[in-house]
Amino acid sequence: MKIPELLLPAGNMHKLKVALEYGADAVYCGVPRYSLRARENEFRLQNLPEAIAFARERGKKVYFTVNGIPRNSKIANYSRYLKEMAALKPDGLIMADQGLIMITRDECPDLPVHISVQTNTINYASVEFWRRVGATRVILSREVTLGEVREIREKCPNIELEVFVHGSICIAHSGRCFMSNYFGNRDANQGACNNACRDSYQIFLKNPEKEDAQMELITSEDGTFLMNSKDLRAIEFVRELADIGVDSIKVEGRTKNDYYAAMVARSYRKALDDIAAGLPFDRQLIEELDKVASRKYFSGFLTRGMEDRLPPEELEFQNQDGNTRYQSHYYAGCIKRQNADGFAWFELKTRVEEGDSIEVFFPGEFTSKWFTAGKIKRGSEEYPVLSGGIGEVGLYIPFSVPENAFLAKKIVHRDLVNEVPKAK
Numbered sequence: 257m258k259i260p261e262l263l264l265p266a267g268n269m270h271k272l273k274v275a276l277e278y279g280a281d282a283v284y285c286g287v288p289r290y291s292l293r294a295r296e297n298e299f300r301l302q303n304l305p306e307a308i309a310f311a312r313e314r315g316k317k318v319y320f321t322v323n324g325i326p327r328n329s330k331i332a333n334y335s336r337y338l339k340e341m342a343a344l345k346p347d348g349l350i351m352a353d354q355g356l357i358m359i360t361r362d363e364c365p366d367l368p369v370h371i372s373v374q375t376n377t378i379n380y381a382s383v384e385f386w387r388r389v390g391a392t393r394v395i396l397s398r399e400v401t402l403g404e405v406r407e408i409r410e411k412c413p414n415i416e417l418e419v420f421v422h423g424s425i426c427i428a429h430s431g432r433c434f435m436s437n438y439f440g441n442r443d444a445n446q447g448a449c450n451n452a453c454r455d456s457y458q459i460f461l462k463n464p465e466k467e468d469a470q471m472e473l474i475t476s477e478d479g480t481f482l483m484n485s486k487d488l489r490a491i492e493f494v495r496e497l498a499d500i501g502v503d504s505i506k507v508e509g510r511t512k513n514d515y516y517a518a519m520v521a522r523s524y525r526k527a528l529d530d531i532a533a534g535l536p537f538d539r540q541l542i543e544e545l546d547k548v549a550s551r552k553y554f555s556g557f558l559t560r561g562m563e564d565r566l567p568p569e570e571l572e573f574q575n576q577d578g579n580t581r582y583q584s585h586y587y588a589g590c591i592k593r594q595n596a597d598g599f600a601w602f603e604l605k606t607r608v609e610e611g612d613s614i615e616v617f618f619p620g621e622f623t624s625k626w627f628t629a630g631k632i633k634r635g636s637e638e639y640p641v642l643s644g645g646i647g648e649v650g651l652y653i654p655f656s657v658p659e660n661a662f663l664a665k666k667i668v669h670r671d672l673v674n675e676v677p678k679a680k
């Protein structure tokens with residue numbers, strides 16, 4: 257069985273390095289002007305060569321995202337951008353707009369074109385269409401089922417297929433949403449989505465019998481999240497995707513943090529390595545992904561109509577609404593260095609108190625280690641407790657930790673009472 261490529265998002269150079277160090281085979285990134293991440297994206301033409309060099313040194317791949325749907329004003333300059341991007345020799349461009357695809361095929365015919373999820377490619381005829389216009393890979397719409405992926409693979413053997421397996425999903429068909437534009441004047445199709453679907457909305461019911469009486473519709477103590485989708489998690493179906501012959505499995509989240517990149521990459525890496533080693537699926541991986549903030553997970557459309565194949569506890573979980581966030585750990589920091597005295601230094605991301613249980617995750621391997629937090633140093637002063645967001649702190653760790661190891665604090669009841677976990 258061919259093991260699919262593991263493809264991770266990269267919103268900046270650090271996240272790109274972390275994703276690759278924690279097991280991704282490839283990353284995708286892009287400059288804001290033509291990519292669907294106009295904000296929270298630190299990549300520019302000037303720093304993309306460093307991204308390519310870092311990946312190449314490790315035998316990994318980089319795809320550039322050119323997946324916006326540009327208006328007339330952005331067309332004239334595209335050839336210049338294309339030339340500069342092509343000179344960097346990326347492993348492919350992820351594209352959605354037919355006009356830009358035509359220009360790319362005309363001017364850089366050797367540059368592999370991957371058809372973005374934004375095109376809503378949902379059937380084998382569409383996949384064949386994209387093959388005939390020169391695409392080398394199609395990223396299938398997130399609305400396809402596993403059965404449909406299998407049929408597309410059988411009917412289209414001569415093109416690479418990529419399937420999303422993890423991350424946030426839209427409540428609308430990708431690329432067909434105007435909610436953000438309508439509510440916030442920020443066009444999702446130009447890379448400026450403000451996640452309007454994730455907001456809490458106030459809805460009032462009016463009783464015609466009592467004209468002035470308005471009753472607010474509330475779905476949970478956190479508010480009314482009518483359109484806030486649960487997050488995709490298909491790690492338990494990676495084996496099936498490999499069996500189908502999918503070439504690449506993809507993770508969403510260029511705007512998510514470096515801890516998310518590391519934790520998701522290491523979990524899916526383990527799932528793929530287990531398949532390669534002939535091992536069964538390790539259900540511990542489900543818990544590993546709970547160490548990251550989520551809006552609760554489900555397997556999206558992939559398993560639609562196949563509910564009878566899910567274990568009862570999973571089915572119950574799939575049926576829960578997506579309002580409540582759940583996670584078992586808070587991200588505490590990413591190690592910058594450890595001094596000879598054992599103190600490791602990092603930007604503190606959450607409240608840490610003496611006595612907290614901290615789990616450490618290491619780049620390049622799946623193992624983790626635990627320790628109990630002692631006093632926390634800020635400069636030369638020591639404190640029993642410090643809050644996240646205050647900058648660099650030092651914590652004694654009784655074993656060696658490399659740069660880019662991640663620290664996560666186990667959530668206990670006290671934290672759940674005091675803090676509401678935030679999902680991005």
Ligand code: SF4
Pocket residue numbers: 425426427428433434435436444449450451452453454
């Ligand atoms: S508002 Fe929601 S559904 Fe629309 S593009 Fe943004 S994330 Fe997707």
